[in-house]
Amino acid sequence: MDTDLGWWAVPLALIGGAIRISTPFLFVSLGETITEKSGRINLGLEGTLIFGAMIGYGMAYLIGDAWAQAAINDAIAQGLPPPAVSARSYPMAAWLGVGIAAIAGSLFGVVHGLICSLKRVNDIAVGIAMMLFGMGIAFYFGKPFIAPAAPDLPSIPFAAWSDVSQVRDAFNVNALFIIGIVLAVVLWWAFRNTRLGLILRVVGDSADAARALGYNINLVRTLATAVGGAFAGIGGAFLSLYYPGSWNEGISSGQGLMAVALVIFARWNPIACFWAAMLFGGTSALGPALQAVGVTGGYYLFNAAPYILTLGLMVATSSRNRAMAGAPGELSITR
Amino acid sequence: MPFKPVPSRRDLLKTGAALGALGVASPLIGARAFAQGALTVGFIYVGPRDDYGYNQAHAEGAAAVKAIPGVTVIEEENVPESVAVQRSMESMIEFDGAALVFPTSFGYFDPHMLAVAPRYPGVQFRHCGAVWQEGVHPANTGTYFGYIGLGQYLNGIVAAHASRTKKIGFVAAKPIPQVLININSFLLGARSVDPTITCQVIFTGEWSMAVREAEATNALIDQGVDVVTCHVDGPKVVVETAAARGAYVCGYHANQSALAPALYLTGAEWNWATLYTNFVNQALAGEPLANFVRGGLSDGFVKMSPYGPAVTAEAAAAADAVKAEMMSGGFSVFRGPLYTNTGTLVIPEGTAYLETDIALESMDYLVEGVIGSTS
Numbered sequence: 001m002d003t004d005l006g007w008w009a010v011p012l013a014l015i016g017g018a019i020r021i022s023t024p025f026l027f028v029s030l031g032e033t034i035t036e037k038s039g040r041i042n043l044g045l046e047g048t049l050i051f052g053a054m055i056g057y058g059m060a061y062l063i064g065d066a067w068a069q070a071a072i073n074d075a076i077a078q079g080l081p082p083p084a085v086s087a088r089s090y091p092m093a094a095w096l097g098v099g100i101a102a103i104a105g106s107l108f109g110v111v112h113g114l115i116c117s118l119k120r121v122n123d124i125a126v127g128i129a130m131m132l133f134g135m136g137i138a139f140y141f142g143k144p145f146i147a148p149a150a151p152d153l154p155s156i157p158f159a160a161w162s163d164v165s166q167v168r169d170a171f172n173v174n175a176l177f178i179i180g181i182v183l184a185v186v187l188w189w190a191f192r193n194t195r196l197g198l199i200l201r202v203v204g205d206s207a208d209a210a211r212a213l214g215y216n217i218n219l220v221r222t223l224a225t226a227v228g229g230a231f232a233g234i235g236g237a238f239l240s241l242y243y244p245g246s247w248n249e250g251i252s253s254g255q256g257l258m259a260v261a262l263v264i265f266a267r268w269n270p271i272a273c274f275w276a277a278m279l280f281g282g283t284s285a286l287g288p289a290l291q292a293v294g295v296t297g298g299y300y301l302f303n304a305a306p307y308i309l310t311l312g313l314m315v316a317t318s319s320r321n322r323a324m325a326g327a328p329g330e331l332s333i334t335r
Numbered sequence: 336m337p338f339k340p341v342p343s344r345r346d347l348l349k350t351g352a353a354l355g356a357l358g359v360a361s362p363l364i365g366a367r368a369f370a371q372g373a374l375t376v377g378f379i380y381v382g383p384r385d386d387y388g389y390n391q392a393h394a395e396g397a398a399a400v401k402a403i404p405g406v407t408v409i410e411e412e413n414v415p416e417s418v419a420v421q422r423s424m425e426s427m428i429e430f431d432g433a434a435l436v437f438p439t440s441f442g443y444f445d446p447h448m449l450a451v452a453p454r455y456p457g458v459q460f461r462h463c464g465a466v467w468q469e470g471v472h473p474a475n476t477g478t479y480f481g482y483i484g485l486g487q488y489l490n491g492i493v494a495a496h497a498s499r500t501k502k503i504g505f506v507a508a509k510p511i512p513q514v515l516i517n518i519n520s521f522l523l524g525a526r527s528v529d530p531t532i533t534c535q536v537i538f539t540g541e542w543s544m545a546v547r548e549a550e551a552t553n554a555l556i557d558q559g560v561d562v563v564t565c566h567v568d569g570p571k572v573v574v575e576t577a578a579a580r581g582a583y584v585c586g587y588h589a590n591q592s593a594l595a596p597a598l599y600l601t602g603a604e605w606n607w608a609t610l611y612t613n614f615v616n617q618a619l620a621g622e623p624l625a626n627f628v629r630g631g632l633s634d635g636f637v638k639m640s641p642y643g644p645a646v647t648a649e650a651a652a653a654a655d656a657v658k659a660e661m662m663s664g665g666f667s668v669f670r671g672p673l674y675t676n677t678g679t680l681v682i683p684e685g686t687a688y689l690e691t692d693i694a695l696e697s698m699d700y701l702v703e704g705v706i707g708s709t710s
Contacts, residue, residue, distance in 0.1 A: 296708035
C-alpha cells in the first residue's frame with residue numbers, strides 16, 4: 001500500500017538513493033585505490049566506466065537475445081507454441097555482461113599500465129588519452145545498443161517485511177552493492193595483512209625498496225592498473241544494467257572522474273571509499289527528493305549538491321600539514 | 336572544410352557565357368535539383384536516431400521521406416549545437432548536393448543555420464522549433480513546430496481515469512515555455528476529469544541526465560504519484576523506471592509502449608512524416624516552401640499513441656471526445672479564469688487562447704494544481 005510519508009520521504013530517498021547511486025562510485029574508487037596504492041594514477045577510469053557500460057549492456061542484450069531466439073526455435077521445432085521470451089527474460093545474460101565489462105576494463109588497464117611502463121611517460125596524460133579513447137569507441141560501437149532493451153541485474157528485496165511500498169523499494173539492493181561492500185572490507189584487510197598487499201604498498205611507497213627486494217615494479221603496477229580497470233568496468237555495467245538501467249551516450253554524468261577525486265578524500269582507505277560513495281549517492285538524490293516534498297525553489301543548487309560536496313570536501317581536507325597524509329609515496333602528484 | 340579553388344577570370348567568363356546562352360538567371364542554379372524531379376534532403380540530429388525520443392521522432396519522419404521516389408535522404412546523428420553543425424550542413428550541400436536541409440535541434444538555428452544559409456541561396460533550410468521572422472531571417476530559411484501540448488492534455492485525461500491516488504507526476508528538463516505548456520496541459524487535462532487532481536513536477540535541469548531522471552521518477556512515486564509522464568530528450572529511463580515501480584506511464588516524443596507494454600497508457604507523439612513529406616513533395620513539384628509552419632493534431636503534426644491495455648473504455652471515450660473537438664478546431668486548453676500555483680490570475684474570465692495563440696509561446700508560470708516552481 002502506498003503511504004503518505006511526507007517529510008520522511010527525504011531521509012528515505014537519501015538512503016535509497018545512496019544505495020542505488022553509490023555502487024559505480026564504490027567500484028571505481030576501490031579500483032583506483034588499488035592502482036594508486038601501486039604508485040600510479042589512472043585518470044582514464046571515466047572512459048573505462050563508459051566503455052564497460054556499453055559493452056556490458058550490448059553483450060547482455062546479444063546473449064539474452066540469442067537465448068531467447070534459441071528457446072523460440074526449440075519450441076517451434078517441437079511443434080509447441082513459441083514462448084513469450086525476449087532478451088529481458090534472462091538475468092543470467094546480464095551477469096555475463098558484467099563479466100565481459102570487467103574483462104574489457106582490465107584490458108584498458110593493461111594498455112594504460114604498459115604505456116606507463118615506458119620511460120618518461122606521464123601517467124596522468126596517458127589517463128586522459130585513455131579516457132577520451134574509451135568514450136570514443138564506446139560511442140562508436142554503442143550505436144546499435146541504444147534502442148534494444150537488455151536484461152536487468154536482479155535485486156534482493158531486503159525490506160520485504162515492510163508494509164510501506166516506498167521502504168520496500170528503497171531497500172531493493174543489487175547484489176553488486178553487497179559485493180562492493182565485501183570487496184571494500186577484503187581490500188582493507190588485504191592491504192595490511194597479506195603478502196600481495198605488502199608488495200603493492202612497497203612498490204607504491206618506495207620504488208627503490210621494491211627494486212632492492214627484487215620485485216618487478218612495472219609488472220606489479222600494470223597488474224594493479226588492470227585490476228582497477230576491471231573494477232571500473234563493473235561499475236559501468238551497473239549503470240547500464242541496473243540503475244538507471246539503459247545504455248545511452250549520456251549515461252555517466254562524470255561518476256568516473258568524481259570517484260577518482262573521492263579516493264583522495266578517502267585517503268586511499270577502502271572502508272572510507274565506501275562511506276564516501278554512500279555520501280555522494282545520497283547527495284545525488286537530494287535535489288529530486290526535495291522537489292518531491294515541496295521544496296521547489298533553488299533546485300539547480302540542490303541538483304549541484306554532489307559537485308559542491310566534492311569541492312567542499314577537497315577544500316576541507318586540504319591543509320598544509322596533512323593534505324597528502326596516507327598518500328602512496330611514488331604517486332606522481334606526491335613526488 | 337571542402338577545398339574550393341578560387342575560380343579564375345576565364346572560368347567566370349565561361350560560366351557567365353554558358354548561363355547567358357541558356358537564359359538561366361543565377362538565383363535559380365540551386366533550384367535546378369527541384370525541377371528535375373530528383374532531390375537530396377539532409378537531416379541533422381543532436382542525439383542518436385533511436386533514442387525513443389526527440390531524435391527518433393524526426394528520424395521516423397525522415398524514413399517516410401525516403402519512400403518518395405526520386406528522393407535521396409542523408410542523415411547525420413550526434414551533431415553538437417556548435418560550429419560542428421555548420422560543417423555538417425556545408426558538407427551535405429557541397430558533397431552530397433543537398434537542396435533541402437532540416438537541422439532539427441533547437442540550438443542549431445541561431446547562429447549556425449543563420450550563418451550558413453546566406454552562403455547557399457539556392458538551398459532551402461527548415462529548422463524545428465525557432466520562430467522565423469520575415470525581414471529578419473534569410474528568405475531561404477524557415478521554421479516549423481507542432482502543438483504537442485494538445486497531446487499532453489489528452490494524456491492528462493487518460494491519466495486522471497487511471498490514477499487512484501489522484502496524484503500524477505511530470506519529470507521535466509528545463510522551465511522553458513514549451514515544457515511549461517506541456518506540464519500545464521497535462522494537469523488541465525486531468526482536472527477536466529477530476530478537479531481535485533494535483534500534478535507534481537520535478538525539474539532535472541538537463542535535457543539528458545539519466546541518473547537524475549531515474550531519481551526524479553523514484554521520488555515522484557515515493558510521494559504517491561501513480562501516473563508519470565515527462566519532457567526530456569530521451570524518455571526511455573523515465574518510462575522504464577516508472578514501469579519497474581508499477582506506475583502507469585504516458586509517453587512523450589515517440590511511442591514508448593514497447594518499454595512498458597502493460598503500464599503504458601497513451602502518449603503524445605510527433606508525427607513529422609506528414610510535415611516532411613509535404614515539404615519534400617512541394618520541393619519536387621518546384622513550389623515555394625512556406626517559411627513559418629505550425630500545426631497540431633488536425634494538421635497531422637502530432638498524434639497519440641494507441642491506447643494501452645490498462646486504459647478503460649470510459650477513459651478512451653472521454654479522451655476521444657476531446658480529441659474530436661480538437662480536430663474540428665476551436666478547442667482551448669488555456670481558458671479563463673486561470674490562476675498560477677502562486678495565486679496570480681493569468682487568464683481572466685472570458686478569455687481563451689487557442690493553441691495557435693502567440694501569447695502561449697512566452698509562458699512562464701505553472702497553473703494552480705501543479706506542485707512545483709519554475710526556479
